[in-house]
Amino acid sequence: MGRGAPVVTRVLRAAVVPLALIGLTALAGVVLGRVYAGDLLTRLVVGAAVGSVLVSVAARRLPSWLVAPVSVAAMAGWTLLSLRLAAARADLPGSLLEVTADAARNGIPRLLTAMIPVEPTPDTVLVPVVAAWLAGLAGAEVALRTGRVLLGYLPAAGLYAAALYVVGPNAAPAVGVTVAFVAVAAVGLAVPAGPAAAGGDPSADLAPRVRAAVRLRLAVASALGVALVVGLVALLGPVVAGQVDGRPVDPRRYVEPPQVQSLDENPLIRISGWALHPEQKLLDVSTVPAEDAAAAADGDRARIRLAVLSDYDGVTWRVGATYRNAGRILPASMPARDNTVQTVRQEITVAELSGRLLPAVATPREVSGARVAYDPATGTLIRPEGLTPGLRYTVESARERPGNNLLTTANVPAGDEVARVLRVADGVPDTLRRLAAQLAEENGAPFARASAIEQFLGEHYRVAADAPSGHAYPNLGFFLFGPRDGGGQEGTSEQFAAAFAVLGRLSGLPTRVVVGFRSTGQGPVRAGDAFAWPEVLFDGLGWVPFDPMPRPNEEPRPVEEDFRPAPEDPPPSEAPAPTVEPTASPEPVAASDGPPVSGGLSTPVLVAGGGGGLLLLVGALLLTLLAMRRSLTRTRLAQGDPGQRIAGAWREVTDALRLAGRPVGDDLAATEVAGQARRALADARRASGSAVTDDDAAVPGAPAANVGGAPGAAGTPSSGVGGVPAAAPEATVDDLAALLNQVGFAPGAATADQAARAAAAATQYVATLRAARPWWRRVLWSIHPSPLRQSRTPHSSRTPHSPR
Incomplete structure (x- = not known):
């Protein structure tokens, strides 16, 4: 028994430092995992921490130059297993080789542009897993082979700091985890280094009195070291904290999110082109289960959204979205308190629809079968690689329907939060202002004003499939007041929706334009099904769609019957030039015939043995x-x-x-x-x-x-x-x-x-x-x-x- 106790003590001493290194590295995964959905990322990082340290412990008697290759080989195996688990959890298509190559190219930019919470997919777990393994390897080799425990803590500390930086302000302060990090580090430092840690006892061959003195000296030195660290933290901590901003910097501000092409930034100008080729097949839609298709095509809900356009500068409507890479589960927002919500699940197959905008019923909550980026403010989805014929994906949406009984008394919000959808660009023609004032004059309630605009447009204008594209102020002026026998007072849904949105903003209504498709819920969606519609934001009800299009088989009444512009502002006699679909993007984008842009810089995984x-x-x-x-x-x-x-x-x-x-x-x-x-x-x-x-x-x-x-x-x-x-x-x-x-x-x-x-x-x-x-x-x-x-x-x- 007397000899067994020292052996147990030596074993415990030899195990404390490896356990401390595992704990420090794993805590970095705990910190980073706070912005991930689920605990898969944390478990993978903990596995990397355990594996890297145990490989170094098992290879301690090997030459130092041989440890790194052995550990890197083990890291490759654990990394491939991690990527396979992440791909299976996210239900990503493609072989393991394809998934690994894509993750290696795009790991860092997708991690820094991903939406919070981050979906643990191969491209968002690769970098943390590899970094954790390398930190564990470096720390174990320094601490165990040379006996410099404090120096061996540096890789784990750097990994922990990097995790805090990546999380930024997107999670609560990691106070408890940081305290645990310091405590684990202190326990590792309290163990005597050198031969003691390696299994030997420096006082074994000394006389009992000398041995006791040596042990006392080691204990005092360890206690003083711990006291010194604690004292420095207590003394310098408040000073350092006072020099740091209360809100950490978000590294995502330095990385540009995925971009879209010009036709995706303003898909409204595609309406006229689609109207000229109505039989072109763009999509195939299947509602799951099939019996929900009838409900999916009920009234205003028979709409598949392509894009939401909130910004207007007097020339063009733009989406103006900030897309963040998202996983299969999209962040859910609370529905308006007075709305009913229906879950719609559809399987969509792309035919001849081009661009990067991904059609979906509003508001998407889960997407499988395609990697997407998402703008929560508008609910717009894109596929950064672009749409390709045959692409099939499933999207589950939470579709809201406002309470119609509450619309007549509902108010509209105001202030900075909705300034974007109330903004009216300079240069509004006086005729548009006078028309908006006339329609709002006898309609005080917001819903009454919106209904008056909807009714005016539906009664006085007609649809013309061959009408030229354009929704700048001159185009809208010609559409509203141009001579009927000269091409005025007719247009596609582009002009109807844009005119409603502008007149609504001039009347104090927060408006936006939506581009999408009509769908029965089953079967093909063709170019003739594409149309645009306006929406108005109401308190407690959210965005409510309106339909300013004329009713079938109704002859429109002349505008002059209900509105007569002042003599000094006669209507234009010539149609303005149509908006031509640009051949060069107004935003810096990838060429449509080149390789798809993955959304960031290439990030190959570099592994060096020395x-x-x-x-x-x-x-x-x-x-x-x-x-x-x-x-x-x-x-x-x-x-x-x-x-x-x-x-x-x-x-x-x-x-x-x-x-x-x-x-x-x-x-x-x-x-x-x-x-x-x-x-x-x-x-x-x-x-x-x-x-x-x-x-x-x-x-x-x-x-x-x-x-x-x-x-x-x-x-x-x-x-x-x-x-x-x-x-x-x-x-x-x-x-x-x-x-x-x-x-x-x-x-x-x-x-x-x-x-x-x-x-x-x-x-x-x-x-x-x-x-x-x-x-x-x-x-x-x-x-x-x-x-x-x-x-x-x-x-x-x-x-x-x-x-x-």
Whole structure:
């Protein structure tokens, strides 16, 4: 018994450090798992932590150079098993090889663009599992082979910090888990290192008195070490916490979500094309079970949505969605309190429908058979890889039906939350304002106003399948007031829905336009079934659809019977030019005939057996990123026509703002972005202790000097790009915004000199903003991969922000 006790003690001592390493690595998985659906991710990371440490323990007597290959081989097996489990849980199609290759290419960007809660699919579990295994391997080798326990904790601590960063503000503070992390680390540090941990006792051959002294000294040293760590945490913790913002930064703000093509951003312009080919088969729909098909085709509910368009700038309606990669289960929102909800499950097969928008009955809750990205604000789905003939997927939706008895007394919301769907762009024709005022004059209740607009459009206008596309203010003016014998007062559902939405907003109603298809719930959906309809937002009822289309076999009454424009504003006599489906996307998107965009940068899994090889790979990656960033800048500033180069210069400025932690939205006007750019530069100068110029505090939107290409600019001239004098960066960004507006309002009018001036302005501003950053941020600036997202899309001459 006397000899058995020391053996047990030595075994416990030898087991404490490996168990601590397993616990620290597993806790990183617990932290990250808080933003995942279910506990699969946590279990996979715990398995990686256990496997990596146990392999190192079992291989302790092997040469050190042999441990890494053995552990990496075991990691490959565990990773493949994890991917297979994740694919089976998400019901993803394809072989294990295809799933693994897709996850390796797109793991990081999909993880950072995924919707919360993140579905544990192969592309969202690959990186955490591999990172956990590598952290366990590195920590075990350092702590067990060299006896440096504290140094061996660094990989696990780095993994834990990375998990906290990825979670960001999307979960509650991990206070309990962090306390557990510190406690596990303290237990591992309290165990004597070196020979004691390896199974030997340094005092075994000493005299009893000396042995007791050695043990006492080791115990005192361990207690002092733990006390020192606790004291430092108690002393420095409040100071460090005071320097950190209460709300962590969300890394998703630095990664652009999946993008769509121009026809997907504004599918409303496709209505007229579909109307000319009504027999084209777009979809096959099957309602499951089949007896629900009759209910699926009941009245207003016989609609399959393609897209919801909430933004209107006086020229075009846009979806304006922010898509996040989603799993099979989509986030559910609470239905309106007074609505009835019906679950509809449909199997849809794509025929000749193109683009990336994925049709579904509102509001989708579960999608299987296709990887999707989702915008919760509008309920719009996309397939980032694009639609292909034969694609079959199943979608389950929670369809709401408002209580009709409550509509007549329902109010409409107001304020900042609905400002987007109440916004009316500048330039509204007076005739539209007067018509909206007339229809609202005798209809005070919101529902009465909406019904009056619906009735007016249905009684005075007729449907024409060959009507030209277009829903800008001039097009709507001609549709509403143009001469009947000259093509006016007729259109497709595009004009009916757009006119209703604009008149509704002018009457104080929050409106939007929806594009979709009529469906019986069973059988084919053809191009002739495509149509658009308006919706109005009511308190307690949600979005309610309206039907402003004329009734069949009813002859419309002349508009002049109920509305007569003032003499000074006669109706137009010529039809405005139709909207042509663009051949180049106004958003940077992938070419339709090229390989599908997966939604992010390539992320191959790099595994190195030794530290030297890993350093070489990291160095090669950094040099590659640096070269790609410089090539991207040269392409933007020097290639294409002058309009494209001006747009590229503007993209350099917006990328710089994103790298400086001041990203701008695409809904801002160019002058608003310029004002934000000035403020960002002023803040950076203040933070660095530099002098702040008067231009830093300039009023946003102030007129920019030297836009038309005349030599000279505000400030003292200095050397620029292409011989163009450089101005103060605050002035040059205003010049660039003005040039961007010129490109937006007068495409093709930009000159080569103006393009050179834009390049000089962008170069000077970016250099000035970068110079105001700390040295280590300047280094990261040059290799940050987020601007490369734009290099995966074809160069176009679009203006990245609204020209105003």
